[in-house]
Amino acid sequence: MQPRVIAIVVARRGGEALQQTLDALAQQSRRPDLLVVVDAAGADAVTAQLAAANPTQFVTASSGLGFGELVHRGLGALPVAEPVASSPYGGVEEWLWLLRHDTVPDPRALERLLAAVEIAPSVAVAGPKQLEAAHPTVIAGYGETITRWGASVAIAERELDQAQHDRLSDVLAVGEAAMLVRRSVYNAVEGFDPALAGVDAALDLCVRIRLAGHRVIGVPQARVFVHEGTAAAARPGSGRPVSPRSLARLRRTAQLHRRLVYAPALVVPLHWLSLLPIAVARALGQLLRKRPTLVGAEFAAALAVAFSGTAVPSARRRLARGRTLGWGAIAPLRMAPDEVRRRRAIERDALLSAQEDDRPPRPDFLPGGAAVVVLAALVGLVAHLPLIGAPALLGGALAPLAPDAPAMLAGLERTAEGAADPFAFVLALLGVLTPWQPSLAIVVLWIAALPLAALGAWWAAASIVRRPGPAAVAALLWAFSPPLLVALAEGRPAAVIAHLALPVLVASAARAPRSWSGTAVAGLSAAVVVASSPSLLPALVAAWLVWMLANPRRLGRLLTLPVPTVALLAPLVYDQLRRGTPLGLLADPGLPVPPGPVSPAGLLLGWPDLSLALAPLGELLPGVAPVALLISLAALVAPSVLLALVGLALPDGRRGVVPLVLGALGLATAWAVAGIAVVVAGGGAVPLDTGPALSLAGLGLALAAAVGLDGIRAAAAPARGAALVGSERRGPVVLATALGLLTVLAASAAAVPALSASLAGTSPVAAGEPRTLPAIIAAEALRDPGVGTIVLTPVEAGVAARVDRGAGATLIAQRTIVVTRALQGGALAPEQEALAELVGNLAAPSGRDLASALAELDVRFVLLEEAAPGVPASTSEGMTAALDGNAVLTPIGAADAGRLWRVVADDAESTATPDRPLSTPVVLGVQLGILALTLLLALPTSLRPRRARSDARPDEGPAATFEAGDDDD
Amino acid sequence: MTEPTATTPPSTAPRGRSLLRAGGRASLALIAAAAATALAAGVLLVPGPSTTPVVPALAVTPDRSDQSLVCAGGALGLTRGDDPQVAVVASERRVSAGEGLVEGALAASDAVDGGAAVVTLPREAPGAALAATESVQPDTPDVAGLAAAECLTPGRTAWLVGGATTVGRTTWIVLSNADDVDAAVDLRLWGDTGPIEAPGTSGLIVAAGTQRIVPLAGLAVDEDSPVVRVTSTGGSVAATLQTTIVRGLTPSGISIVTPIAEPAERHVIPALPVIAGQLARERSTADGGTDGSPALRLLAPGDEAAVVTVTLVPTAGGVGLVTEAQLEPGVVLDLPVTELADGEYGVVIESTQPIVVAGRTSTAGTGDAADVEWFTPSPALPVGAEVLVGVAPLGPGQSALLHLLAPAEGAEVTIDGLPVTVPPGGMAVVPSAADAGVRITSSGVVHVSATYRGDGLLAGSRALPPPSAVGALTVLPY
Secondary structure, eight states, rough: OOOOEEEEEEOOOOSSHHHHHHHHHTTSOOOOSEEEEOOOOOOHHHHHHHHHTTSSSEOOOOOOOOOHHHHHHEEEOOOSSOOOOTTTTTTTEEEEEEETTTTTEOHHHHHHHHHHHHHHTTTEEEEEEEEESSSSEEEEEEEEEOTTTEEESSSSSSOOOTTTTTTOOSSSSOSTTTTTEEEEHHEEESSSSSSSSSTTTHHHHHHHHHTOOEEEEEEEEEEEEEEOOOHHHHHHHOOOOHHHHHHHHHHHHHHHHHHHHHOGGGGGHHHHHHHHHHHHHHHHHHHHHOGGGHHHOOOHHHHHHOTTHHHHHHHHHHHHHHHHHHHGGGGGSSOOOOHHHHHHHHHHHHHHHHHHHOOOOOIIIIIIIIHHHHHHHHHHHHTGOOOOOOOOEEBBBBBSSSSSHHHHHHHOOTTTTTTOOOOHHHHHHHHHHHHTTTTHHHHHHHHHHHHHHHHHHHHHHEEEESSHHHHHHHHHHHOHHHHHHHHHHHHHHHHHHHHHHHHHHHHHHHGGGOOOOOOOOHHHHHHHHHOOOGGGHHHHHHHHHHHHHHOOHHHHHHHTHHHHHHHHHHHHOOOOOTTOOGGGGGGOOSOOOOOOOOOOOOOOOOOOHHHHHHHHHHHHTTSSOOOOOOOHHHHHHHHHHHHHHHHTHHHHHHHHHHHHHHHHHHHHHHHHHEEEEEEEETEEEEEEOOHHHOOOOHHHHHHHHHHHHHHHHHHHOTTTTTTTTTTTOOHHHHHHHHHHHHHHEEEHHHHHHHHTHHHHHOOSSSEEEEEEEEHHHHHHHHHHHOEEEEEEEEETEEEEEEEEETTTTSSSTHHHHHHHHGGGTOOOHHHHHHHHHHHHHHHHOOOOOOOOHHHTEEEEEEEOOOOOOOHHHHHHHHHHHHHHTTTTTEEEEEETTTEEEEEEOOOOOOOOOOOOOTTTHHHHHHHHHHHHHHHHHHHHSSOOOOOOOOOTTTTOSSSSTTTOOOOTT | OOOOTTTSSSGSSEEEEEEEHHHHHHHHHHHHHHHHHHHHHHHSSSOOOEOOOOOOEEEOOOOOOEEEEEOOOOOEESSSSSSSEEEEEOOOOEEEETTTTTOOOOEEEESOOOOOEEEETTTOOOOOOEEEEEEOOSEEEEEESSEEEEEEEOOOOEEEEEOOOSSTTEEEEEEEOOOOOOEEEEEEEETTTTOOOTTOSSOOOEEEEEEEEEGGTTTTTTTTSSEEEEEESSSSSSSEEEEEEEEEEEEEEEEEEESSSSOOOEEEEEOOOOSSSHHHHHHHTTTOSSSOEEEEEEBBBBSSSSEEEEEEEEEEOOOEEEEEEEEEEEEEEEEEOOOSBBBEEEEEEEEEEEEEEEEEEEOOSTTTTTEEEEOOOOOBBOTTTTEEEEEEEOOOTTTEEEEEESSSOOOOEETEEEEEEETTTTTEEEEESEHHHHHHHEESSSSSEEEEEETEEEEEEOOOOOOOOOOOOEEOOO
């Protein structure tokens, strides 16, 4: 009895692959009895191609239909209905041979498939071994199964065919390419599920056939060469490869559909309800696995399945009608969990080794980097000895960070005053490190600043140099760089944080085109830098644009880089623009305290406040002219500048261009912001701090100098291709070492005066209690954190007045939107006017009864600070007399901070809670959500590839191929 | 990367190409160096953009407040008996002028029957002017004479120049606190040998609404020429000195010394009358004292010596007597102004350093009657504004004179509508009704005092400018 074979060719497009398929059909050793072609291409050329094959039946169908539907159309066109089969052992046996336009069967494929099914009457489906048409020795697919959780798994996929699967016969399912299926069985299970257009369609069919009591086998001797995958072949059009994003969506949609179809009826609603929660969880997982592009696929799949209409019920009915066996029957054919794990482990290892091959060489952190960091840590510890053990730092722009954790959260909220500063988020992040005393984090920051700077700079330098020596030089230059030391000595936390975050930003931005994790880290560190120093924003935006131009292929990824920054800045930008004061966005966050005096020479030498370097020198050498001191300071800076420029002329010197451009951007920014003031506080304008801009300049210089040193060593390497490895010429090595030492020593020498400011007591930064107001107010603030204190400071123009709440100013409560109000044109806000009226009658003898005004502001103390220099003593005395004589005030006496009075008012509890817009929790939630997601993406979850040893390939440039793949896939 | 990868066979890289590459690198470095130089020059030479917001400020004129004057109180003496106590031996007479004023009194005093009047002009009063002056004329075996003093705006600092603690001389420091808050008072003393260190001079608490009386003799024993500085924290105090002289057994005068607010380089004493000067000198020298003759007491409290020029201005006009003196820092100098004929004099004292100063004259009358008076410099009255001056009530047979001194340019002065011309650098003396509030308006800078005299009686009080109307205060809110 000869079985009858009906070959069905489903063509979505023509071309070489289709022609090969048709030719192969014609050359089969066992020709199919009937040939049905289904033309779903909708192109005349394809129609002609198909017609030339002399099909028995020619069916034209819409290109939008799935593979199963097309097969169904083809079958429907058959003139002869299947004879009513009596038994498999008698009568005519009809087989369907399903071919796609891209599946080229081996000439003996059909013969061997038939041979396999003839000897086993229980077999209803036989599938050939699919090989890749482009690489005929690689298996494209051979057998499919599902895991315990229902995910489809290819038993063999993209493996070199070494006959390793040839003993495998019984499988759960086979792919649809050149699948041979008994027509009667096909009809009995009602064919393919129309809801599965391509992916998993054959799997589902085979599962149902298995459940109907038939066998599915793979026939390794029968081979078919496939050009496209299942997913690609199911899509109409020109046959472009399916993107990983679409593939993930299709696979997930199919899996979820099958889950709803296969599940017991009772749990289907549960599965349906769990679709979205699981999608959220899996989306987070995709972020952790650095595959943010697949996040959309999760939701698209869940939504598509959740609202697929009647697809699931009809598929469930189809399954129920055809099924004769229980699910236990196919359990042994599922993939065992330990096998799943084993496969994943193999996959990871393969990935890791691929990355290691791609990795540009970089210096090892141990021991060189660690030694540098430890050195910086020791110096930092000694330099800040007086601060150790303090609960908080005061002086300069320093204040307690926040009284407690709830205050930190409140500091992030948008209040009626306006949006919170992005810097508040940075401070909150810092504060939660020591939640029992947030201010302690600032002390830790001060003591750890030097080693952290060294660590960051090492990381940044290690990505562009190949030896530990130059990276160590960069790390030390950065740790002892003037902007950091000035910021530490003058107590400017924002500048310190910007300095520490800059190298992280540069290093991660360099990695960003290759890695989602790097992009996320760069995004977060950019947010930290911009939050700490908004005046760097123009320079960073320029650098970002250039970086995108330089990496057009990764444009999409780089476009997401500013997302965290935008999330933090958006409310503030909105408020500033609505108020008409866009310039206010440049305002330095934190306590509005003027930075030290700026001079052009200082900017050139990298010192935001030159006096910190020159004043101690001048005291040491009283007779020397200031110009001579300046020149000697310039001589100490010169080595790194020369090294950076000379480095360009050395081999691989082009690596120094980007750092130098960054440095120039920083210097230009410093020059541009030096004369700009946007903040008014304490009765005067507060100029912008040039420190962070000079930090950027210094970073560029340090990295370029490191590249220069690296270049000298590279010149020392033997000529490319020389026979002997390790025969470096001694001269350049000694020269590089000497130059590196010289540069570091010169920079350290210039740093000594600023570094010793804390030890010498010349720095305003000092250990203190976590309060800026006298202890008696702090004690009161424990009971009522809203207690107000009017702080008066006699200045030359009059008296500056402000209201402090609680134990005094805190960093987290500062808002630039408040202190940039003056940009509106000098008019006073109503609450400012009220305060001025109150203070005018308080600081001078007045007949006004102030009790109600004070109670309204919930002011219970008045503090008269020491007058600014240059104010006659009588001013203070007059105010003291007026305050003393005021019946609503009781003098408490003199404190360190000034003279203090208590308001005699009734001790009414404060009821004033800051009113905040309704949108506040939403805005804060969105901001924190974006930050959390970015953080998930930034977390390093994959194993770090072992680094290629730097000395293993001494003279090879960074591999040109490293852009080919992603680090974090 | 332009570098050939490791797979490039090295031998195929021709020498020329590597030279070319080196040249390219060198020119790159040169371009970078040029760019760096240009950037540095730009930073050094081109001024950057500059913008500074206007600092918002509001000039606030404080509301008018209650205005109080605190008077010195009655004449102090010791009670008779085994346990003598400070007591008021003669009560004061007072004139207070001003629309809508309210008189009150301090509740408690160290002195028996003591106390001080507080004259208050409430903020809602129709007028703004306020003046009050007291006089007292004790006549006991210990204390006799006539004294007068204007009532004072309490202050934070007061310099009291006058008195003595030598035999027969008694000096009390009277501290009155009319505020609502306690005042902590520190005293500092100087004598003719320099600063005097004494226990109990600091942290003297003057409770709100009380008067404290401190015997100067307890702080500076047998001191010929004391000067006292009073500083208070907390509440403000009105500080005066009362000094009495007993020669032998004869009470020979009383004076109430009112304070100078701050040391200054120029002081003007408009009234230094010499009446029966010869007789007074004779009587005083009889018991060996020197305080019978006119003198100036000067102190430079700073750290540097001062050269003082004293100009005596006679009533009649013409060039006055000019004396120069050298003041050692911290040492009180009693500068005798001898050989003065009877008459009305004014004194202008100019110094190279801030000093404090007061003048003293004595008089004598029929019988044993004698009196002494300390004249404190009068501050300049505001030009063009009406100033209210209290002229103390007097007993029968006593008269009051107003002394007006224009130290520089002349002034046209209107006294209760009557025009008076004060010549440049000269003075005018006009009789005045006693027990009256006198309104003085001047076209130029004048210093005004009142003197009261009778038979062997002499007293003086000053015209004080109204407590400077508090100007607008510029407030710079955050």
